[in-house]
Amino acid sequence: MTRKVRVVIAKLGLDIHWRGVYLVSQFLKDAGMEVVYLGNQFPEQIVEAALEEDADIVGLSSLSGNHMTLGPKVVRMLGEKGLDHVKVYMGGVMAPDDAAALETEHGIHKVFLPDTPMAKIVEHMYASVGIPRPQPQA
Amino acid sequence: MHDLPALIQKSLQGDKRSTARLISLIERADPAAPFILEQIYPHTGNAYTIGITGPPGAGKSTLVDRLVQAFCGQQYSVGVIAVDPASPFTGGALLGDRVRMKHDRGDRDCFFRSMSAGKAMGGLAGATQDAARVLEASGRQIILIETVGVGQSELDVAKATDTVLVVLTPESGDSVQMMKAGLLEIADVYAINKSDRPGADSLSRALQVMLDRKTMAGGTPCWRPPICLTSASLGQGLPELYGCIWNHHDHLRKTSALEERRKSRLQAELQQKIEAELARVVREKILGEIEAAGWLEELWARKIDPLTAARRIVAAGFAETTGSK
Numbered sequence: 001m002t003r004k005v006r007v008v009i010a011k012l013g014l015d016i017h018w019r020g021v022y023l024v025s026q027f028l029k030d031a032g033m034e035v036v037y038l039g040n041q042f043p044e045q046i047v048e049a050a051l052e053e054d055a056d057i058v059g060l061s062s063l064s065g066n067h068m069t070l071g072p073k074v075v076r077m078l079g080e081k082g083l084d085h086v087k088v089y090m091g092g093v094m095a096p097d098d099a100a101a102l103e104t105e106h107g108i109h110k111v112f113l114p115d116t117p118m119a120k121i122v123e124h125m126y127a128s129v130g131i132p133r134p135q136p137q138a
Numbered sequence: 139m140h141d142l143p144a145l146i147q148k149s150l151q152g153d154k155r156s157t158a159r160l161i162s163l164i165e166r167a168d169p170a171a172p173f174i175l176e177q178i179y180p181h182t183g184n185a186y187t188i189g190i191t192g193p194p195g196a197g198k199s200t201l202v203d204r205l206v207q208a209f210c211g212q213q214y215s216v217g218v219i220a221v222d223p224a225s226p227f228t229g230g231a232l233l234g235d236r237v238r239m240k241h242d243r244g245d246r247d248c249f250f251r252s253m254s255a256g257k258a259m260g261g262l263a264g265a266t267q268d269a270a271r272v273l274e275a276s277g278r279q280i281i282l283i284e285t286v287g288v289g290q291s292e293l294d295v296a297k298a299t300d301t302v303l304v305v306l307t308p309e310s311g312d313s314v315q316m317m318k319a320g321l322l323e324i325a326d327v328y329a330i331n332k333s334d335r336p337g338a339d340s341l342s343r344a345l346q347v348m349l350d351r352k353t354m355a356g357g358t359p360c361w362r363p364p365i366c367l368t369s370a371s372l373g374q375g376l377p378e379l380y381g382c383i384w385n386h387h388d389h390l391r392k393t394s395a396l397e398e399r400r401k402s403r404l405q406a407e408l409q410q411k412i413e414a415e416l417a418r419v420v421r422e423k424i425l426g427e428i429e430a431a432g433w434l435e436e437l438w439a440r441k442i443d444p445l446t447a448a449r450r451i452v453a454a455g456f457a458e459t460t461g462s463k
Binding site for chain 2: 002003004006025026028029030031032033034035036037038039049051052053054081082083134
C-alpha cells in the first residue's frame with residue numbers, strides 16, 4: 001500500500017462543537033488521508049494516540065476558548081515523547097492575535113480560522129508532510 | 139528510520155514509538171518490511187489472538203474497549219488492531235474505532251492501533267496479521283483484532299485469530315438469516331449486543347436452533363459456541379462474555395485444537411504468500427513488457443473473451459521469457 005498521510009484529529013478538551021471537525025475529517029478522508037478520529041480528548045490521550053498511530057499530523061478543533069492553554073500543551077507533550085516531527089494544526093474560533101501567537105510562540109504548525117477553503121487545508125497538510133497528493137481513481 | 143536494527147531492538151523491548159513505526163513500515167510495504175518480519179517472527183507465536191467481527195454499528199469497538207479493560211484488569215498486556223474501511227476512490231479512510239475507547243486509559247497496559255483496510259475485501263487489512271506479530275513481539279500477550287463492519291462473507295478474521303467473537307444485535311435478522319452460511323458459521327463465541335432492545339431472546343433462540351442442527355449433523359461437537367447477551371454501553375453481560383472467551387481458550391489449550399488451528403493458519407498464509415509472490419514475479423519479470431491496451435479493443439468488440447485473452451497473454455509472456463534465455 002502506498003504511503004498515506006496519517007492524521008489524528010480531536011475536539012480539544014470538553015469542546016462540544018462537532019460540525020467543523022466532522023467536515024474537516026471527511027474532507028481529509030476524501031483527499032486520500034487516513035484520519036483517526038478521537039472525539040473529545042485531552043492532551044494526554046491525544047499525544048498517546050499520536051504515538052500509537054504513528055501520526056504525521058495532529059489536528060485540534062477548538063471553539064470554546066481553550067486554545068491558548070490546551071493547544072500549546074499538546075505541542076509540549078509531543079516534544080516530551082520525542083514526537084517533534086508531528087505537525088500540530090488547529091482550527092476553530094479564536095482571536096486572530098491568538099492564532100498568530102499560537103503559530104509564532106507556541107509551536108502550532110498552522111491555525112486555520114473560519115472561512116478557510118478546504119482545498120487550502122488539504123494542500124497545506126500534504127506539503128508539510130512532503131508527499132504528493134494522490135490522484136482520485138474512478 | 140536511519141537505524142532499522144535499533145528500531146527493531148527497541149520495539150522488542152516494548153518501546154511504543156518504535157513499535158508504531160514498525161507497523162507503519164509494514165503497512166506501507168516499505169522495502170524494509172521483509173527484514174522487519176524476519177527479525178520479529180522468532181518472537182511470535184504464543185499470544186492469544188481474538189477476532190471481533192460483525193455488522194457495522196453492532197458495538198464491536200465498544201465491546202473491544204470493555205474487553206481490554208477486563209484483560210488489563212487481570213494484568214495482561216494487550217494489543218488492539220482495529221480495521222476500518224478505505225475509500226475505493228481516494229484510498230482515504232476515516233478510522234473511528236478509537237473514539238469508543240475509554241478516556242481514562244492511564245492504568246491500562248494497552249497498545250491500540252487503527253488500520254485502514256485498503257483494497258482488501260475480507261474484513262481485515264493486508265498487513266493486519268503482520269502488524270499483530272509486531273505487537274506480540276513487543277510484549278503483548280493478548281491481541282484483539284477488530285474487523286471492519288462486515289456483512290455475511292468477510293471471513294478473513296477466522297484465518298488470523300484463535301477465537302472468533304461474532305457480534306450481532308437484536309436487529310440482525312430473523313431465523314432465516316440465522317440459517318445462512320458464512321459469517322455465522324465461523325463464530326466460536328456469539329455476543330448479541332444491545333440486548334436491552336427487543337428481539338434479543340428470539341435471535342438467541344434462532345441461533346440455538348442453528349447450532350442444534352449442526353450438532354445433529356456432525357455428531358457431538360467438541361465446542362458448541364456459547365451465546366452471550368450483552369450491552370456494552372450499559373455494562374451488562376460482560377463478565378459472562380469474558381468468561382466464555384476464556385473457556386474457548388481453555389478448550390483450545392486442552393485439546394490439540396490450538397496447535398492445529400495455528401498450523402493450518404500458517405499453511406494457508408504460506409499458500410497465500412506463495413501466490414502473491416508468484417503474481418509479483420510474473421508481473422515484474424514476465425509480463426512487464428506486455429501491452430494490455432491492444433487487447434481492450436478486442437474485448438470491447440467481443441472478438442475475444444477475457445479468460446482466453448488472459449491465457450494468451452500469459453502464454454506469450456512465458457514463451458518470450460524462456461525463448462530469450
